[in-house]
Amino acid sequence: xxxxxxxxxxxxxxxxxxxxxxxxxxxxxxxxxxxxxxxxxxxxxxxxxxxxxxxxxxxxxxxxxxxxxxxxxxxxxxxxxxxxxxxxxxxxxxxxxxxxxxxxx
Ligand SMILES: [Zn+2]
Numbered sequence: 001x002x003x004x005x006x007x008x009x010x011x012x013x014x015x016x017x018x019x020x021x022x023x024x025x026x027x028x029x030x031x032x033x034x035x036x037x038x039x040x041x042x043x044x045x046x047x048x049x050x051x052x053x054x055x056x057x058x059x060x061x062x063x064x065x066x067x068x069x070x071x072x073x074x075x076x077x078x079x080x081x082x083x084x085x086x087x088x089x090x091x092x093x094x095x096x097x098x099x100x101x102x103x104x105x
Pocket of ligand 1: 025039040041043
């Protein structure tokens, strides 16, 4: 099991800044929103309801309650690899996981 560790405040900040297109649903690149318009279809960019800070904090509480014990289970059996503070991008996560897999060989 691989745990990708990102500080809660960074998750809240990054998810709070994420915008999706109301029309086509695509997630806007962080640096993309030109005048709040979707780069694909020109639709309005809006925040997802579940990306609001209070909702993200509740999701983190649910994770801590329901999933954290599973993480500890794998840690106690030395079956857990951790990726610390990787960049929260697809490339950053992929690179962090690849580095852990490489180190485990
Ligand atoms: Zn769109």
